[in-house]
Amino acid sequence: HAKTSGKGRYTIFNSQMKSQLLQRVRLENDLRQALANQELGIRYQPIVALASRRVVGFEALMQWHHPTEGIIAPDRFIPLAEELGLIQDLDLWILRQACAQLQRWRDDFPDCGPLTVSVNFSGKIFSHAHCFETITQIFKETQLPPSALVIEITESILIEHSEAAEQLLENLKCLGVEIHLDDFGTGYSSLSYLHHFPIDALKIDRSFVDILSQDEQHSFLISTIVTLAHAMDLPAIAEGIETQDQYDMIQALGCDLGQGYLFHRPQSPAQISALLRSLTPATE
Numbered sequence: 001h002a003k004t005s006g007k008g009r010y011t012i013f014n015s016q017m018k019s020q021l022l023q024r025v026r027l028e029n030d031l032r033q034a035l036a037n038q039e040l041g042i043r044y045q046p047i048v049a050l051a052s053r054r055v056v057g058f059e060a061l062m063q064w065h066h067p068t069e070g071i072i073a074p075d076r077f078i079p080l081a082e083e084l085g086l087i088q089d090l091d092l093w094i095l096r097q098a099c100a101q102l103q104r105w106r107d108d109f110p111d112c113g114p115l116t117v118s119v120n121f122s123g124k125i126f127s128h129a130h131c132f133e134t135i136t137q138i139f140k141e142t143q144l145p146p147s148a149l150v151i152e153i154t155e156s157i158l159i160e161h162s163e164a165a166e167q168l169l170e171n172l173k174c175l176g177v178e179i180h181l182d183d184f185g186t187g188y189s190s191l192s193y194l195h196h197f198p199i200d201a202l203k204i205d206r207s208f209v210d211i212l213s214q215d216e217q218h219s220f221l222i223s224t225i226v227t228l229a230h231a232m233d234l235p236a237i238a239e240g241i242e243t244q245d246q247y248d249m250i251q252a253l254g255c256d257l258g259q260g261y262l263f264h265r266p267q268s269p270a271q272i273s274a275l276l277r278s279l280t281p282a283t284e
């Protein structure tokens with residue numbers, strides 16, 4: 001052990017770094033196996049029409065059931081999966097599951113209207129060689145009409161402005177898939193790229209909804225995004241609505257759709273089935 005306090009601190013820092021590194025290496029190795037070991041799960045969070053609170057669709061959110069660490073949230077492993085080059089497989093896996101699941105719900109609950117499912121795509125997916133073929137194959141397999149699928153992408157994809165991304169999005173759009181711009185307002189706020197891409201909705205980031213509760217003055221941020229969306233003839237979707245106050249304000253600002261704990265938390269497929277059953281008018 002080191003004798004001086006200076007050296008001692010160095011040693012502690014070092015061993016902390018070492019254990020962090022070890023944990024990371026372990027997590028990396030585990031993540032490589034997670035898909036094959038069937039440790040990945042999906043939760044579905046309902047998206048509602050703000051005026052009526054009617055469920056119009058679901059966002060599919062990935063979850064990792066780690067054998068010893070328990071449930072790991074996507075913010076902890078998605079960046080890792082991107083670095084390791086695993087994200088394309090994960091995103092296409094969740095896409096296939098989500099399309100199949102939504103088609104079952106549409107079959108089982110026809111009275112619930114034309115439900116949609118939203119899947120998050122990492123920017124890395126656009127460098128996947130057979131991405132479009134795989135997606136069309138998934139529609140064939142699952143029988144889901146492409147118009148029931150929403151792909152959520154973030155601004156960073158647009159800023160990178162790759163030919164591949166633009167082409168894939170155009171191709172998906174031609175099939176009838178909707179493209180929603182996620183976490184809108186948190187990226188670099190150059191608006192010049194917006195017209196290059198076939199965007200169908202703007203999703204207002206949770207952070208703008210959060211600050212509403214601290215100070216009503218902040219509502220101009222949301223109202224600006226809603227105005228921008230409507231000027232482009234697009235709906236605006238607010239995420240992270242937790243309180244009635246936020247709901248009231250956001251609705252007053254003209255936002256069209258919403259998502260948040262106030263309405264529904266992300267839930268297991270079985271829980272969503274129960275929800276849809278409860279929304280279906282009972283027939284004698």
Ligand code: C2E
Nearest residue numbers: 061062073074075078094120121122240241242259260261
């Ligand atoms: P996101 O796409 O913006 O998803 C919304 C996040 O907000 C989800 O967190 C959701 O659980 C959370 N949320 C929804 N309503 C509320 C609320 O009222 N209050 C609070 N505090 N949170 C709420 P989650 O599941 O932890 O996902 C985090 C991010 O990870 C997602 O943000 C998305 O960027 C990414 N992600 C999740 N699943 C996937 C996936 O399958 N593929 C990729 N590439 N990224 C994913």
Ligand code: MG
Nearest residue numbers: 059120152182
């Ligand atoms: Mg999203």
Ligand code: MG
Nearest residue numbers: 182183203239
């Ligand atoms: Mg979002």
Ligand code: MG
Nearest residue numbers: 183205206239
């Ligand atoms: Mg967000």
